[in-house]
Amino acid sequence: MNKERALSRRLILVVMLILIWVIVWNSIFAIATGQLLVGVVGGVVGLALIGMSIEGSVMRKLEGREVPDLALLMLGLIILVLVYGEIRDLIINDLEFLGEFYLPGLIALIRILGSFGLAALLIWETFKLMRKPLP
Amino acid sequence: MGFLTLVDQREQLHTNIELARDNRETKRSNATLLRWGSIGLLAGGVVCTIVSGGLCGLALIGIAATSFFASTQEDSDGEVYQNSVDSEAQQLSTVEGDLRFRQKIADSIETGG
Numbered sequence: 263m264n265k266e267r268a269l270s271r272r273l274i275l276v277v278m279l280i281l282i283w284v285i286v287w288n289s290i291f292a293i294a295t296g297q298l299l300v301g302v303v304g305g306v307v308g309l310a311l312i313g314m315s316i317e318g319s320v321m322r323k324l325e326g327r328e329v330p331d332l333a334l335l336m337l338g339l340i341i342l343v344l345v346y347g348e349i350r351d352l353i354i355n356d357l358e359f360l361g362e363f364y365l366p367g368l369i370a371l372i373r374i375l376g377s378f379g380l381a382a383l384l385i386w387e388t389f390k391l392m393r394k395p396l397p
Numbered sequence: 398m399g400f401l402t403l404v405d406q407r408e409q410l411h412t413n414i415e416l417a418r419d420n421r422e423t424k425r426s427n428a429t430l431l432r433w434g435s436i437g438l439l440a441g442g443v444v445c446t447i448v449s450g451g452l453c454g455l456a457l458i459g460i461a462a463t464s465f466f467a468s469t470q471e472d473s474d475g476e477v478y479q480n481s482v483d484s485e486a487q488q489l490s491t492v493e494g495d496l497r498f499r500q501k502i503a504d505s506i507e508t509g510g
Binding site: 269277280281284285288291292295296297300304324327328329330332333336337339340343344347350351354359360366370373 | 411414415418419421422423425426428429430432433435436437439440442443444446447448450451454455458461465468472475476479486489
C-alpha cells in the first residue's frame with residue numbers, strides 16, 4: 263500500500279459528514295417551511311448516509327488508496343461549491359420576519375455555520391494530503 | 398386614503414409578503430438540494446477516480462456542473478422573491494406609518510385635544 267498521498271479515513275469521514283450535514287439540515291428546513299415530501303426524502307437519504315458511515319465498509323475499501331491529481335481537483339471543487347452556496351444562502355437569510363422570530367432562518371443559519379466549519383476541516387485535510395506528494 | 402382601506406391594504410401586503418417568502422424558501426431549499434447533488438456527484442467522482450481512473454470522474458464533473466448551474470438559477474429566482482419581499486415590506490411600513498398617523502388624529506379628536 264502506498265503511504266504517500268494516501269486517502270485518509272478522516273478525509274473520507276469529513277466528506278461524508280458534509281453530505282450528511284447539508285441534507286439533514288436542509289430536510290429540517292424544508293419541513294419547517296412546509297415542504298414535507300422534500301424533508302422526508304432528504305431525511306431518509308441522510309439516514310442512509312449515516313448508516314453507511316457507521317457500517318464503515320466503504321471507508322475500509324477506500325482508506326489508504328493513492329489519490330490522483332484529478333481527485334484532488336474534485337475535492338477543491340467540493341469546497342468551492344459548498345462555500346459559495348452557503349455564502350449565497352447566508353445573504354438572503356433572516357432571523358426575524360415581520361417583527362417576529364423566524365425559526366427556518368435559525369435552522370438555515372445553523373446549517374450554514376456548520377458547513378463553514380466542515381469546509382475548513384476539508385481544506386485542512388486536503389492540504390495535509392497535498393503536503394505529501396508522490397515520490 | 399381612508400382608515401379601513403389602509404387596514405385592507407396592510408392585510409393584502411402581509412399576504413403577499415408571506416407568499417413571496419414561501420416561494421423564496423422553496424427556491425432556497427431546491428438550490429441547497431441541487432448543490433448537495435453537485436457535492437455528492439463530486440464525492441462520487443473522487444471515489445470513481447481513485448478506484449477506476451479519471452474517465453468516469455470527468456463524466457461526473459460534467460453532471461455535477463449541470464446540477465450546480467441549475468442551483469444558481471434557483472438562487473437567482475430566490476433573490477427575485479427576496480426583492481419582492483423587501484419592496485412589499487417597505488410599502489407595509491409606509492401603510493403602517495399612515496395608520497399610526499390616522500390613529501393619533503382619531504385619539505386627539507376623541508380626547509378633545
